[in-house]
Amino acid sequence: MKHLKQRIALESLRAQFHLSEDRLKEMVYFMIHEMHQGLAGRPSTLRMLPSYVYRKNISQAEGVYYALDLGGTNFRVIRMLIRQGKLISVAQSAFVVPKEHMEGTHTGLFSFIAGCVLQFIQEKGQEDMKGGAQRTIPLGFTFSFPVNQASVNEGSLIKWTKGFKTTGVEGNDVVQLLQAALDKVNVDVRIVALCNDTVGTLVARYFSDEHTQMGVILGTGANACYWERSSAVTKDGKVAKEGAKETVINMEFGNFDSTHMLCLPATPFDDAIDKASINPGAQRFEKMISGMYLGEIARQVLVSLSKNGLLPESVANGLNKPYKFESRFSGQISADHLPGLFATKSILQSNFGVTIDKTEDLFLIRNVCVLVRNRAAQLAGMAISSTLLKSETTGNATVAVDGSVYEKTPSFRAVMQKTIRTILGDESDVRLVLQREGSGHGAGFIAALSA
Numbered sequence: 001m002k003h004l005k006q007r008i009a010l011e012s013l014r015a016q017f018h019l020s021e022d023r024l025k026e027m028v029y030f031m032i033h034e035m036h037q038g039l040a041g042r043p044s045t046l047r048m049l050p051s052y053v054y055r056k057n058i059s060q061a062e063g064v065y066y067a068l069d070l071g072g073t074n075f076r077v078i079r080m081l082i083r084q085g086k087l088i089s090v091a092q093s094a095f096v097v098p099k100e101h102m103e104g105t106h107t108g109l110f111s112f113i114a115g116c117v118l119q120f121i122q123e124k125g126q127e128d129m130k131g132g133a134q135r136t137i138p139l140g141f142t143f144s145f146p147v148n149q150a151s152v153n154e155g156s157l158i159k160w161t162k163g164f165k166t167t168g169v170e171g172n173d174v175v176q177l178l179q180a181a182l183d184k185v186n187v188d189v190r191i192v193a194l195c196n197d198t199v200g201t202l203v204a205r206y207f208s209d210e211h212t213q214m215g216v217i218l219g220t221g222a223n224a225c226y227w228e229r230s231s232a233v234t235k236d237g238k239v240a241k242e243g244a245k246e247t248v249i250n251m252e253f254g255n256f257d258s259t260h261m262l263c264l265p266a267t268p269f270d271d272a273i274d275k276a277s278i279n280p281g282a283q284r285f286e287k288m289i290s291g292m293y294l295g296e297i298a299r300q301v302l303v304s305l306s307k308n309g310l311l312p313e314s315v316a317n318g319l320n321k322p323y324k325f326e327s328r329f330s331g332q333i334s335a336d337h338l339p340g341l342f343a344t345k346s347i348l349q350s351n352f353g354v355t356i357d358k359t360e361d362l363f364l365i366r367n368v369c370v371l372v373r374n375r376a377a378q379l380a381g382m383a384i385s386s387t388l389l390k391s392e393t394t395g396n397a398t399v400a401v402d403g404s405v406y407e408k409t410p411s412f413r414a415v416m417q418k419t420i421r422t423i424l425g426d427e428s429d430v431r432l433v434l435q436r437e438g439s440g441h442g443a444g445f446i447a448a449l450s451a
Contacts, residue, residue: 002310006364009310013301016267017371019378021422023265027379028423030263031256031386039228039249041235045259047252048233051199052152053446054244055227058085058207064128065451066137066189067443068117068178071144071197072162073097075113077120079128080444085207091124092440106168106177114181121187138451140193140443142200143174152450155194193443193450197402198223199248200442205400205435207445212398214387215248215438218380218412219403222290225250226387253383254286264288265375269300276322285383289376291327291405298372299325302365311361318354325352327405334369335410341366376405377412381419384430394428400435407434 019027031046038048062085067078078092095116101109121128121137128137145162149155154176157169169177175191182189195203202215202225214226228249257264264284266274273296274280274287287293299319306316319325329347336343341362348354348365356362388394406412413432420430 003360006310006360009305009308010364010367013368013371016265017375019265019375019382024378024382024385024419024423027257027263027382028386028389031253031383032390034256035251035386035390038251039233039235045255045257047250047255048235049149049250049252050233051195051225051248051250052149053193053195053199053203053248053449054230055246056244056449058210058449061085061207061445061448063448064125064137065444065447066117066125066139067142067440067447068113068139069142069144069440069443070113071142071439073102075116076440077117078440078444079120079125080441080448082207082445082448087207087441087445090441093120093124101166102163103165104167106166106172107181109166109169110177110181111184113178114185114187117182117189118185118187121189137189138192138447139189140195140200140445140447140450141175141178141191142195142197142439142443144197144439147174147194147196149194152193153191193446195443195446196223196250197439197442198225199250199438200440200446201400201402201435201438202226202248202442203445203449204438204442205398205433207448209398209433211396212400213391213393214384214397214399215435216380216384216399216401216406217403217438218289218291218401218406220291222254222286222380222403222405223251224253224383224387226391227393228391251387254283254290256285256383258282258284269297269304272300273297285379289379289405291403293327294372294376294405294409295325295327295330296323298330298369299323301368301372305364305368311364312354312356314354315348315356315365318348318352328408330369330372331405331409331412333366334373336366373409373412374415377415378419380406381416382423384416384432385420385423388424388428388430394424394430396429398431398433400438401432402435402438 034044034046037044038046061082065080069076076094081088101112146158147155156173179191198215198217206212216224225248227246230247303316305311333344344362344366
């Protein structure tokens with residue numbers, strides 16, 4: 001009797017989580033609509049932010065470029081040698097931001113960073129400064145915090161995150177603050193580009209594959225960017241650049257359909273997660289596809305099944321803490337094809353003290369994790385398909401993807417690819433490729449495009 005109830009429950013969950021072709025195409029049409037709205041400056045759940053990075057012939061990129069990647073308590077300085085658009089060599093060093101600078105003044109923070117840049121150049125880039133700094137070194141600055149960007153090398157911090165409380169930065173141009181600090185230590189470095197990791201992911205792959213049309217992040221968070229016709233961006237007159245036909249648009253697609261929930265397939269579990277989050281009503285799309293939330297969605301489903309007598313009571317007791325069931329666990333369980341589902345049994349026992357003996361219980365747990373994973377991959381594939389249809393590049397497009405969900409979740413890429421083919425048809429040619437180092441190398445490549 002219990003086995004029959006489990007099958008009925010699983011079919012009910014499948015009806016909630018699996019997305020039919022018709023449902024996917026409904027979302028595609030609405031996402032394209034929201035893209036048009038955002039590009040025109042009309043109300044939209046997609047911000048469609050100009051990056052002020054423009055497409056040009058990469059063979060023109062020549063010389064030494066630096067990148068500074070500040071994404072948290074650690075940051076990197078990178079030296080890249082580029083010849084005819086090809087990366088020849090890379091040198092880099094990592095530094096830790098002391099707590100006193102995370103909580104001190106902007107002068108202290110940026111002076112510390114400038115000092116590290118000077119140290120790096122003295123150790124690994126002395127040839128760039130020969131003759132008493134005779135040449136100016138272009139630098140790309142990845143600043144992974146919320147920014148209002150006004151040009152390729154101008155952007156003000158909206159609000160600190162990740163534990164930073166440095167005064168005098170919020171509301172001010174971070175490029176100016178860093179440039180002033182670099183000038184004070186007599187380093188002849190010019191910040192030519194401010195970027196985020198999503199744009200960096202696209203540009204990093206673009207330098208090895210000029211058919212790269214999109215950059216996508218599928219990790220703890222989720223976002224995408226793509227090449228758009230400059231003439232299509234009508235909300236900001238500064239976007240148009242003479243001779244530049246295309247520019248990168250940062251979609252901020254994690255907020256897609258969040259305002260009215262007209263097409264997203266929200267379940268009661270999604271609604272509960274959103275209600276308890278720090279930003280209710282926002283980033284609803286991200287809350288269905290990113291690594292921050294996938295494990296929690298699966299946990300809530302499993303706890304519900306346990307409380308309704310369809311899984312042992314020990315499941316609800318062992319998984320009682322929100323976000324304790326991390327996405328890496330749900331991803332590993334979703335790929336368990338061992339006899340007796342040994343991997344699922346081991347993960348639950350060793351990490352949560354939950355012992356499951358019955359195979360039908362293990363199968364139900366595994367299938368829940370598969371449903372959550374597949375829905376996320378379908379939604380990611382839908383977003384990619386929408387963007388390529390909007391930019392009319394479905395015939396030959398490379399999509400650069402970075403992030404732990406894409407890289408480490410078994411079968412995630414395969415489901416994404418199948419979804420894209422379902423939406424776009426067999427005649428489409430869309431290649432998903434893993435692109436690491438978007439926030440590092442990408443900043444250097446963007447400097448090369450912008451210098």
